[in-house]
Amino acid sequence: MGIPASAIVLAEFYEQEKEKARQEGMPGVRTQWIQGPVWAKTREEMRRDVIEGINPVSGRPVMRELVEKLTRPLTAEEKKMEEIKQDRGPETYTGTREELNKLFLEKRFTDFLPIVLPTPERMDEMLKGTSHDPDEIVGRMSPTNTGDFFEYWTFTVRDVAVNAVMAGCKPEYLPILLAIGSADPRTGNSKEAISISDNGFVGALVINGNIRDEIGLNYDVGAVGPYAHANTTIGRAWSLMAINLGNCGKVGTTYMGVIGNPMNLINIVIAENEEKSPFKPFSVRKGFEKGENIVSLFEGWGILSAANWAVNRWGGEMDYPQIMKDIAAQQGFLFGTCFVLSPPIAGFVKARFDTIDELEKWIAPPPQQFPGFAKPKPAEGGDAPAPKPKMPAFGGFSNISTIVTGASNNNYWSAGGLRYSRSIKIDEWR
Amino acid sequence: MxxxxxxxxxxxxxxxxxxxxxxxxxxxxxxxxxxxxxxxTPLGSPPSIKPKAMAPRLDTLEDKTIYIVDNGYPGSDLLLTEMAAWFEREMPETKALYKRKQAAMGGFEGIDEALWAEIKEKADAVIIGLGH
Structure with missing residues (x-):
């Protein structure tokens, strides 16, 4: 527009926003930093602590400095218009095992655990898992796939194979990883396992079809835990792909989870127990054939035992559908709800609802608004704020998913915040 | 033994x-x-970065109109209405207008075309928040 501007940003995001400004081609953009958080502050606190406070980065008064940012002439550095060329650095590294492990750790190519070093021989072996050209572009990934907020890195079949080697995967797992990494035809973007969000999101996969048995995915005791080679290494590989192919998970710039999430290490990999489920498989409910090999992608806070919800009840006569409905209501407004039922719990649900669709329609209340968007209060004598806009529900209650997996040795089940994204045919990547 | x-x-x-x-x-x-x-290397390939020109600054804010734009993030309303009030108290010669972005489908990331057009026509400078 050619109009001078300054964005107001919390100082806690200083490193991230400097990086974002660099990626946007405006490294000198004059952001004004304030002390956060501002959410839930009173008007008096806002005036005293923020408006009349100091910029935590520069140590100078916020408003006086803000005026300067709009009036001080641009420097020669700020006027520079040279294209910044970026590349991924050397294609290979050479050294002893110890040196290479240390180098990969220092360069943050890893998840901080030991890796299998990706030699060309191991990569060639991994590539036997697909017929696709190693140089084929699979997708492009960034730490925020829901908008163009961070730059997207592109990656090939070969790049996915390298990360699969590092995670300890077998070649027969590669088609699943390629499907996960494939670009969403609606957006052209791939789904990252590690989001930049301060929520501390985790990625989740639901795998259906015959491939579950072909590669030894566990869907019995400990189904969503690290108790089978395929579940564990596929989940780990998705996180390594996020770190290395999408520049995700770098604390301070591309990762801002306030508390973090231990599930980021191997994500949540759910092979559905189709054989013990009284319902149609998740993938079939999404329109695919039974037996077809499908991976479905999710993102959210993760899952916990249903016992963690205050609305859960224990007793002789358990109304599981009602508990599910109450959990969905308690789960909140922003993101979807996911239920992971063990076969016995699914059996109880089946006694009341013939299909999952019927259950989920009964559970879902009308879409609600983001709770923080209250009507703005006008300043004394200031311009009256505009009326409250209707905000999207970000998936909200309309995004409820129910998956059946695990064993039948007790009536346990899990629930949590996971939002379904899309389902992909694995066999197209064989 | x-x-x-x-x-x-x-x-x-x-x-x-x-x-x-x-x-x-x-x-x-x-x-x-x-x-x-x-x-x-396990890395993907980052893109090149095309530079964008920053707008020239104003000589002064005196007799200028500043649009203070609320992107709708929780807490932005209080912060930015207080900012408008500061201009009124401390720099009364500057006209500071608080505006709430209307971007029903895009949330705080969305573009309010009408407001953007108004800014282009009437604003001398813009302050926008909140980056949380």
């Missing part, structure tokens, strides 16, 4: 230390750890 058992345990312990020490110094192991390997 007890003495024999103690002696046997000690002997096994010494044997264990000896064997462990030998394995630790085994030439095969040492050669393997010194072997040089070549490995592949």
């Amino acid at each position: 007890k003495r024999y058992i103690t002696a046997a345990v000690m002997a096994l312990f010494c044997l264990g230390i000896f064997c462990g020490f030998s394995a630790f110094n085994s030439p095969v192991q040492a050669a393997s750890s010194e072997e040089k390997l070549t490995v592949l």
Whole structure:
């Protein structure tokens, strides 16, 4: 527009926003930093602590400095218009095992655990898992796939194979990883396992079809835990792909989870127990054939035992559908709800609802608004704020998913915040 | 009897230390750890960055109109209405207008075309928040 501007940003995001400004081609953009958080502050606190406070980065008064940012002439550095060329650095590294492990750790190519070093021989072996050209572009990934907020890195079949080697995967797992990494035809973007969000999101996969048995995915005791080679290494590989192919998970710039999430290490990999489920498989409910090999992608806070919800009840006569409905209501407004039922719990649900669709329609209340968007209060004598806009529900209650997996040795089940994204045919990547 | 058992345990312990020490110094192991390997980069490819020009600054804010734009993030309303009030108190010669972005489908990331057009026509400078 050619109009001078300054964005107001919390100082806690200083490193991230400097990086974002660099990626946007405006490294000198004059952001004004304030002390956060501002959410839930009173008007008096806002005036005293923020408006009349100091910029935590520069140590100078916020408003006086803000005026300067709009009036001080641009420097020669700020006027520079040279294209910044970026590349991924050397294609290979050479050294002893110890040196290479240390180098990969220092360069943050890893998840901080030991890796299998990706030699060309191991990569060639991994590539036997697909017929696709190693140089084929699979997708492009960034730490925020829901908008163009961070730059997207592109990656090939070969790049996915390298990360699969590092995670300890077998070649027969590669088609699943390629499907996960494939670009969403609606957006052209791939789904990252590690989001930049301060929520501390985790990625989740639901795998259906015959491939579950072909590669030894566990869907019995400990189904969503690290108790089978395929579940564990596929989940780990998705996180390594996020770190290395999408520049995700770098604390301070591309990762801002306030508390973090231990599930980021191997994500949540759910092979559905189709054989013990009284319902149609998740993938079939999404329109695919039974037996077809499908991976479905999710993102959210993760899952916990249903016992963690205050609305859960224990007793002789358990109304599981009602508990599910109450959990969905308690789960909140922003993101979807996911239920992971063990076969016995699914059996109880089946006694009341013939299909999952019927259950989920009964559970879902009308879409609600983001709770923080209250009507703005006008300043004394200031311009009256505009009326409250209707905000999207970000998936909200309309995004409820129910998956059946695990064993039948007790009536346990899990629930949590996971939002379904899309389902992909694995066999197209064989 | 007890003495024999103690002696046997000690002997096994010494044997264990000896064997462990030998394995630790085994030439095969040492050669393997010194072997040089070549490995592949695991990184994807970042794009080049095209620079964007920053707008020239104003000489002064006196008699200028500043749009203070609320993107709808929780807490932005209080913050930015207080900011508008600060301009009114401290720089009354500057006209600071609080505006709430209307971007029903895009949330705080959305673009309010009407407001953007108004800014282009009427604003001398813009302050926008909140980046949380």
